[in-house]
Amino acid sequence: MAKTPILAIDIGSSKICAVIAEIKQDGELCVLGVGIRESQGVKKGMINNIDHASLATRAAIAEATTMAGIEVKKAIISIPNNYTINADSKGAVNLPHGEVRLTDIQRAMQTAIHYNPVPQDHQLIHALPYKFIVDDMQVAIEDPINMSARRLDCRVFMVMAKKSHLENLKKVIKNCEIEISDIVVSSYASSIATLSDDERKGGVACIDMGGGLCDIMIHNGQSMCYSDYLNVGSNNVTLDLAQVFNLPLSISEEIKTKYGNLIFTQEDKDKGLNAPIKGNSEKQPIPLQNIYSIIKARVDETLELLGDILEKSALGNILTSGIVLTGGMVKLKNFEQYVNQNGKFYNPSGNNQLSVRVALPKTLDGITDKLQGAESATIIGLVLHAAGGFTNYEVGVNNEVKFKKSQRVIQEVDTTKEKADVQNLQIKEQIIPKEKKDSDDLTSNVRANGVGNYFRRFYKWLSELF
Structure with a gap:
């Protein structure tokens, strides 16, 4: 089944860019359409005229849609760093089962968010876990899932945006008859597109030294920490x-x-x-x-x-x-x-x-002639983030804990209660490129040909070995 197409929108100080892309059957990203317009109603990354910004954004989306030949109604969008404030936080939880499970990581993330409450006039954009530690180990863990331990600690970088600034940006997107699926801070998106x-x-x-601003981030451990x-x-x-x-x-x-x-x-x-x-x-x-x-x-x-x-x-x-x-x-x-x-x-x-x-942004397949320069780092980063290039276990604007390796996310992280309630967690599929697996086809062929039990046992042993 084909993946849902991606629409990414970057409203910058110099230009407004819209990109439509898809994840192909082989897992590669392919750009289908690109639309670029000179920025209007935007100064230093801030919306100062909603109508003008809406017209320019709508024109960029229309150009990308015409080129792609498909219409996408949900978009991942960027916000510049000057929209945001940030905080460094930490969370710690005991592990009653003696190993780290997905719900334990969710509890640790939620504890970190409660440790530094989001101001009432702000909204959480990212909670990025850049360091995990189990028990008393002095070395940070890349991925704690399934590790045997009695305690899990995490260091989390929180990015928050003022609601009034965010609402102006949302109005621009709404005027284009587009629903926002995710929001990513510009410096984080640019780092996804450029860092090795x-x-x-x-x-x-x-x-990212852009037209109106220089957006700065520092990556340490597993994600952005500043x-x-x-x-x-x-x-x-x-x-x-x-x-x-x-x-x-x-x-x-x-x-x-x-x-x-x-x-x-x-x-x-x-x-x-x-x-x-x-x-x-x-x-x-x-x-x-x-x-x-x-x-x-x-x-x-x-x-x-x-x-x-x-x-x-x-x-x-x-x-x-x-x-x-x-x-x-x-x-x-x-x-x-x-x-x-x-x-x-x-x-x-x-x-x-x-x-x-x-650095230039990573190269994608498809119609990318207009996306070759360093000025396209943020928009390429948005596409990559939407395709699964996010930090493992990060919490996004929709209060979801994104989990890469199982291709799923845990929804509905409660950022208002003092205690984590993991009883009503819902799990749904996350659109992330997967590697093709041919083992199932081979197994079905073995069965169809009626091969004896001896070969089946040999095949099973061989599969487990590799």
């Missing part, structure tokens, strides 16, 4: 050029895109361009060296502020895998080389420079 398994294991910071944001993005580079050289914004954006470079060479010394003055038909000569200087100044300041935020997190010592940068700003020429050559990020001791990698 090795980077996650080592501890890494992922920064998030923050900087109210600066690539749009500030555009504004700087427009103000310094008295340019129309459209011309300033074009100059940034075509000529934006962070490394000045002798070959560029005598080069320049003619650009129109705002409100005037005359053109002015602008040396490339001056353009580079303005862009470099803004980038230097942004990187310095990001370094301050990472230092404030007090987690710099766990960034063994360094820092991964993505988003539209990193498309400036020679960005990665410039950052690494000029030592923009250091560990807490200040002695060693942290490695920096500029």
Whole structure:
């Protein structure tokens, strides 16, 4: 049976993107349609005009729908980090059966959520378990399910959004006649799309340097353990050029895109361009060296502020895998080389420079021509999250504990009661790509051919062995 198609919507400061994808029979994701529109009614990630934002979002969805040839009425959507507050929490439960069961993990997660109650004017978006410990083991457990133990502890990172901000976003989606199936914070989605398994294991910071904001997250253990944001993005580079050289914004954006470079060479010394003055038909000569200087100044300041935020997190010592940068700003020429050559990020001791990698999102099959750049990290991350790329046992906006390995989720996590009630838990299928299994077909063939008991016993032994 075909999987339900995925509709992902990212309402950003520079663009609004909608993607329709499906999980194929072989478990691979395939993009069927993409719609992109210039952002309207959005500033610094915040909705400031619901009607304008709704029209742009509806147009992006319509474009993706036309391309895909199918209509999807439920969507996973992103919210920027500046919508949210966060808290680090912990939960602990005794294990009456002497081993960790799914209901025990659910109780531990619920205990962690009650340990840091969600403010009344906020809604829980994520509760992400990034560390499990059983009994008195000093080493964190990757997956505690079925482990023999008497006690289970978990460390959980909670992300919460203010209800009023969230309601404005929901109104935009509702105006498009779309139902929200899930909500994912932008930095978390971008990390899903860009981080490698090795980077996650080592501890890494992922920064999405978008149009209006820089969304920051730190991954430690099994998931995100810190998030923050900087109210600066690539749009500030555009504004700087427009103000310094008295340019129309459209011309300033074009100059940034075509000529934006962070490394000045002798070959560029005598080069320049003619650009129109705002409100005037005359053109002015602008040396490339001056353009580079303005862009470099803004980038230097942004990187310095990001370094301050990472230092404030007090987690710099766990960034063994360094820092991964993505988003539209990193498309400036020679960005990665410039950052690494000029030592923009250091560990807490200040002695060693942290490695920096500029990352593109993971490649998906299908119609992905418009999704190749670093600016598409969040939308690709949303698709991957919807397809099962979430943190094992995370609690989402629908108060579900998502469980990967059994392809199921536990529903109805009670975030209001002081004690966990696991008597009325309901379990339903979760849409997650599965690996194809051919053993059942082989077994049926053996039976159909009437092979003797001896071969059946041999086949059974062989199956158990492998």
